[in-house]
């Protein structure tokens with residue numbers, strides 16, 4: 001009787017905590033079709049791994065209290081978010097992304113509330129806003145997969161409002177039919193065909209289904225994508241699929257981190273928004289992806305009387321003037337309709353500079369602090385100090401997170417005068 | 419009943435359906451430029467009189483609501499420093515009262531004026547502090563107050579008398595973007611020095627920018643422009659900037675450029691077309707022919 005009880009608890013625990021692993025991972029299929037070395041992780045099913053209970057990890061302190069442990073775990077979680085890779089790598093900052101959204105039957109699943117499609121659209125809207133915030137001189141197109149074909153949701157454009165309107169319109173639709181990876185990828189290839197070589201060409205694919213209905217050989221499409229230097233990133237909603245793994249690895253010079261399967265809604269959002277950071281340019285690809293581009297920096301004029309803009313023919317008062325031909329345009333960034341000069345604001349470029357000159361990670365100080373020690377940034381008394389490796393000032397965990405996530409400045413390094 | 423509904427409808431239409439001002443506590447961070455050189459060059463201005471006007475603004479802000487708070491920072495060649503609130507604050511009861519003045523006002527006035535006067539005495543010839551330094555500190559402090567008292571709205575007022583340090587362009591822009599992200603408007607009150615990035619800072623974060631040429635009526639400027647909550651400003655007719663300078667600075671020659679060449683890898687701006695490779699990141703350019711952006 002005792003034995004059977006134990007068994008029941010075990011299997012129940014595995015099943016309820018990792019529902020997404022219920023489907024056998026398709027890694028085995030990949031292995032059998034000659035995809036040697038595709039994965040170095042332990043092979044097999046998730047339930048064959050040893051199960052860790054969260055309460056096994058927690059240890060009471062000497063007083064029998066958990067408060068200190070919990071506080072430590074909270075701090076660790078915050079810290080984990082800020083430990084970025086701070087090597088100044090070359091990143092492709094003028095980006096072109098085709099966002100492919102799965103709109104097939106699989107998206108009607110209700111494992112995310114209210115259903116996968118609505119959740120995906122919500123996060124896609126957030127993604128569009130954040131993408132244009134971080135990459136102001138980049139462009140985006142949106143493609144949907146449904147009924148075995150690819151549908152163009154939103155054409156390649158640098159204006160976020162166009163995409164937001166089109167995404168809002170998607171809300172009224174339901175997932176239907178089967179998805180076709182090949183059709184969607186071919187459409188993305190055509191969209192990115194005449195993008196100049198100094199810009200990046202990327203595809204971000206949200207894949208809810210575990211199958212794809214293709215009209216031809218997808219391997220040919222994959223090698224076409226590699227030839228066209230298009231990099232594919234995939235976020236899976238159900239389980240790993242062998243073809244996706246191969247697709248991402250081959251288009252990213254063997255980098256396997258570009259294919260991820262979501263664990264829950266928060267993880268889905270994190271993965272989605274992670275794609276807003278520009279990719280580092282692989283050394284192999286860097287040579288053909290550099291150019292010197294001529295750009296005009298327009299000044300803004302407030303006119304007393306409205307006049308027509310050259311771009312839309314609308315009456316506006318607030319406008320920008322092209323420094324080369326003095327044509328009036330109403331919004332930036334834009335290509336001058338008269339002389340084809342790229343017009344931007346210098347602030348558009350400045351937004352990307354923190355990718356190029358990242359702030360170094362702060363190091364946790366292990367030595368005992370004086371009781372009067374306080375954070376250099378916000379003056380809170382310190383429990384644990386995090387020190388900047390350059391200026392050696394101490395900061396609290398909240399300032400550490402804020403400096404690395406939003407501010408990208410170190411208050412101590414800034415205080416050094418010249 | 420109808421009358422009430424009408425007002426709310428009008429407010430809705432004007433996009434002003436935020437909660438009333440007294441509901442949201444507001445933190446006003448005032449950053450004072452204490453470069454002695456800058457003040458010396460200003461003709462017709464006295465530091466003392468200007469500070470008197472600033473104190474009127476600070477007291478008025480505190481008086482608007484019990485929940486309102488202020489912070490004051492000063493910066494000069496010795497770096498930025500928090501002036502108020504101080505790290506080790508003397509308890510309020512220790513403050514000696516003169517006449518019938520509100521205890522909190524009295525304490526703040528004394529601390530701020532004494533600390534700023536000391537900073538002005540510091541001789542730091544040929545050393546300049548960029549505005550990025552006090553802005554970064556002010557943002558960290560505002561974030562702390564926002565964490566401790568959720569719902570607090572932050573604002574920053576910068577009183578500037580010197581131009582900015584061009585080498586700190588990137589850090590300055592970083593702090594401007596962070597302020598914009600956190601919806602913290604940066605108001606700029608320029609008394610001297612060049613325009614530089616301050617105009618962009620105010621424009622980007624939705625703050626006011628005023629270039630004051632004459633010291634007379636300074637209190638009027640402060641009370642009619644900077645005291646008003648940013649949400650309320652939309653309803654008032656305020657001075658706008660006729661033209662905002664968005665021209666860029668060449669990374670190599672530090673000249674202001676209208677048409678420049680931009681490296682697609684590091685986005686550095688150059689006045690003249692470089693030959694073959696980028697002087698900043700040393701990337702070799704593929705073609706000498708200039709492709710267009712799209």
Ligand SMILES: [Zn+2]
Pocket residue numbers: 309310311312313314329330331
């Ligand atoms: Zn127009």
Ligand SMILES: [Zn+2]
Pocket residue numbers: 322323324325326327336337338339340341
């Ligand atoms: Zn033009």
Ligand SMILES: [Zn+2]
Pocket residue numbers: 375376377378379380395396397398399400558
């Ligand atoms: Zn802090």
Ligand SMILES: [Zn+2]
Pocket residue numbers: 388389390391392393410411412413414
């Ligand atoms: Zn530092």
Ligand SMILES: [Zn+2]
Pocket residue numbers: 681682683684685686696697698699700701
């Ligand atoms: Zn470069």
